[in-house]
Amino acid sequence: MKHQKHQENAVSDETSNPSAEPWIFDFEKWWPYDTYPTMHHNQSEAFKLIRSVLRKEGVGKTILELPTGSGKTVIGIVYLLTLHHKMQEGEIPTAPLFYIVPNKALVKQVCEMFPDITFGVYGRNEYDCLYYQPKETFTADQIPCLVLPCKHRVNQDDGTTQESGAEPCPYYLVKYKAKQLTQKARIIVCTASFYLFTQLIHEWPLPGGLVIDETDELAEIFRRALSTKVSDWHLSQCVTMMRQSGMDGEADLMQKFYDAVVRIVGVKSPQKPTLLKKHEISELLEVVPQFDTRKLKRRINALIKDGKIDAENSREVLNQLTVVANDLKRYAVSLAYALPEGDRRALNYLYAYYEGPDDLPGKKKVRCVINICNWYMPPLIRRILSPRTLAYTATIGEYSDFAYDTGIEGSFYTMNSDFPxxxxxxxxxxxxxxxxxxxxxxxxxxxxxxxxxxxxxxxxxxxxxxxxxxxxxxxxxxxxxxxxxxxxxxxxxxxxxxxxxxxxxxxxxxxxxxxxxxxxxxxxxxxxxxxxxxxxxxxxxxxxxxxxxxxxxxxxxxxxxxxxxxxxxxxxxxxxxxxxxxxxxxxxxxxxxxxxxxxxxxxxxxxxxxxxxxxxxxxxxxxxxxxxxxxxx
The missing domain is CATH 3.40.50.300 (P-loop containing nucleotide triphosphate hydrolases)
Structure with a gap:
């Protein structure tokens, strides 16, 4: 692994006979000269460095510390566009190309810079749900999508709706369209959080090329995305809904989990976040419910169809139930890794927040909360990187600290700024x-x-x-x-x-x-x-x-x-x-x-x-x- 602190020493000039190399990446050929007539020094040097990484086997990970104003976005887009043409020529396997950024504002910005070759995809909270319209409009993250008998749902294999002729769900339609872009000169632009979940649920294949913008933020973004919380109020609502659905056995398991949460959190100092101890985490792990969540979803879906559950009035509870049901397996894994094992130290942590006794003035529904926080990200990040990954930011700092935080290891180079x-x-x-x-x-x-x-x-x-x-x-x-x-x-x-x-x-x-x-x-x-x-x-x-x-x-x-x-x-x-x-x-x-x-x-x-x-x-x-x-x- 290279670790260079100055780009002028990072790589020698191109060999005198580049055609002898097994892998040639002609980034300059695909540079958008009509929009950006001049390729700046740092951009040219970046392509030399990337080329040196990919030259031997056509794969590799390049990490660049590029000062503000270096034109990072253009470098990344040209990198992916070049890989697309390699796919078209049959030199590398066809697979999606992703450009990921920290936030939605940057998704919009990148797509506006390159409207003809990018396709922006956002999370659920940016798309309206059609199921409850025209009475009410909610965003897709506010509804229990996976248990609703929704005619608008778009089949991700062929693009058809659940009911022929129905208006397609905006969220699922965008996802379907994005998946059809592999054969076209289109780059999928999304947030790092969105990309994370496409890989965790195996909804998309590993990309053939990946650019990570603001890569120093990646681990913290993933920590926030994967961390979740469990409250007494939401668990109790889930128990009630499960009993109404005739799933008493599953409700009993959820009740045990609820009891443990209240028992552990209820003795903490009020209104003070408190780190949980090992024995408390072990107690929770023993009672995390394990049951067939697909059966639960099918049962609720049938009850909604039969009119025995009002999907409109029960929207919030149904949404919470589907979230909890989907996360149960993740709860168990996260809790297990919050405990040390042998020489391995804890990789996650949990903390409690107790609102106070329920007889306090201004009583709140939620009294007991446990936050499940995923902390150690390197194995996960390494698993979802493309064989051809370009990661850059203006502020990597000490490379060893960056590698410890993110797990991204490859050829690292720092460039100087040409700003006065x-x-x-x-x-x-x-x-x-x-x-x-x-x-x-x-x-x-x-x-x-x-x-x-x-x-x-x-x-x-x-x-x-x-x-x-x-x-x-x-x-x-x-x-x-x-x-x-x-x-x-x-x-x-x-x-x-x-x-x-x-x-x-x-x-x-x-x-x-x-x-x-x-x-x-x-x-x-x-x-x-x-x-x-x-x-x-x-x-x-x-x-x-x-x-x-x-x-x-x-x-x-x-x-x-x-x-x-x-x-x-x-x-x-x-x-x-x-x-x-x-x-x-x-x-x-x-x-x-x-x-x-x-x-x-x-x-x-x-x-x-x-x-x-x-x-x-x-x-x-x-x-x-x-x-x-x-x-x-």
Missing amino acids: VENSRIFMPDDVANLAVKSVKPGDKDRMMRLIAKSAREFADQGHRSLVVVISNEERSRFLEIVEEYSLKMLTYGNGVSAREAIARFQAGEGEVFVGTAANCSHGLNFDKQTAPVIFFLRPGYPVQGDPLADFEEERMGNKRWGVWTWRVMRQLLQVRGRNIRSPEDLGVIFLMSGQFKRFAGKAIPGWLIKAYISGKKFRACVSEAKKLLKKS
């Missing part, structure tokens, strides 16, 4: 407070927030808008309170406004300052063309003591956890920093507002960018330098 370094500044003032839990003093965080608000006011007076990035929603709310003193036109999400909508409004020019969490503002956002040339990053997102994930990782990794946590915050810093420098013409600065950053900022910044890193100055001196730089705009 003098257009960027990364300020690490020496007089900001240290906001680490063990170092922060009373009032320090508010003081830093006021410093941010005051400076954002100064920049706004000069026509420069700011992005303020915090870690928690509590910090976001507090900043909104503080900023009222400075008469800034603020924009954020909440109160019915989604993060996506609020960000789009800010990108369109509304407001002087946008505040959001790193979870919403560190990836996939473009604040180019001086949309927000100033960024304030309050503090790094280290895990909080008492958080179940932090407790699990401390228990599993011991002191080694600090290396993993530092790798994560180093990537986070680079991700946030990259929001406002998207082209060679952009000018942008970022202020690091906690002394915590001093520990790792210098190491996190790649060599080509290190001249932009300014430390050892007072905050006011940094503001003055930033104003001077931004005058160029």
Whole structure:
């Protein structure tokens, strides 16, 4: 396995006799010169590197760390298009081609860039269900699809509907169409989560080519997608529905599982997420119901047809029942891997959340919740990679940490940026407070927030808008309170406004300052063309003591956890920093507002960018330098 940190040393020039090589990949032949007349240096170098990986056997995995503005998307699309033509020529087996991204916004963006050769597919929540129309409209994820006698369901083999002449289900129709694209010059674009489930349920063959955009996020995306929760309320509703369906034996098994959940969670401290102990996980594992879920679905389907179950009034309960029934096998597997075995440490973890006694004021339906969290992703990720995988992002950082997190191993190369370094500044003032839990003093965080608000006011007076990035929603709310003193036109999400909508409004020019969490503002956002040339990053997102994930990782990794946590915050810093420098013409600065950053900022910044890193100055001196730089705009 290669591990190269500089692209200029990563691969030698093409051999003088390339025709002698068994595998020739002519990426340049399929470059879209009509849309992109010039192939930039990093793009050309990327193809040389990929070609060197594939040359010997026609298969291989290439991991690229490509700086912002390298034109990653075009590289990936041309890579897949070249593989398509190899399939057409019979040189490699015909199979689907996938381009996967972290979120739906990027699916849309990629498809808009290449409308003639891509086909976007989304998850259930983007498609309306026709079964309940015209009375009500729900999205496909809100309905018990698999137990409904639905005339709109589309057969995935021939594209026909359950009832001849019926309007086809939008979700199943899109999936069917995507599966027919293998013979056409079409690339399937979807989220990483969607791709994961196509492979887990063996609904699609392993792709002949796979591009993973923002690959450093892959493991965390899969963790979120595979993690699930079980509540007392939903289990009790499932038990009731099963008894109504005449499946008393299965209901008895589900009741035992419900009893165990309530017994384990009900003794925890109220409203405090608590990591489950080994014996509690073992107790749950012993009572996870195991029965024929297909029989259950057939039984409910028949009862709905006969009118003995009202699919309209029972929609929510039926939906929950189908979700639980489908997940039972996964529950058992996840719980088993949450227990150590021999030399193998726990790969998953569970935590409980207890709302409190049911006689409390404002009683809620859900009182006891167990969250089942899948943590160790490498074996799963390796299993669903294509033999020809291209993975890239701007922020891989230390390759060994990336490989440990994702399991993706192959030829790794880092490239330099051709953006002018003098257009960027990364300020690490020496007089900001240290906001680490063990170092922060009373009032320090508010003081830093006021410093941010005051400076954002100064920049706004000069026509420069700011992005303020915090870690928690509590910090976001507090900043909104503080900023009222400075008469800034603020924009954020909440109160019915989604993060996506609020960000789009800010990108369109509304407001002087946008505040959001790193979870919403560190990836996939473009604040180019001086949309927000100033960024304030309050503090790094280290895990909080008492958080179940932090407790699990401390228990599993011991002191080694600090290396993993530092790798994560180093990537986070680079991700946030990259929001406002998207082209060679952009000018942008970022202020690091906690002394915590001093520990790792210098190491996190790649060599080509290190001249932009300014430390050892007072905050006011940094503001003055930033104003001077931004005058160029």
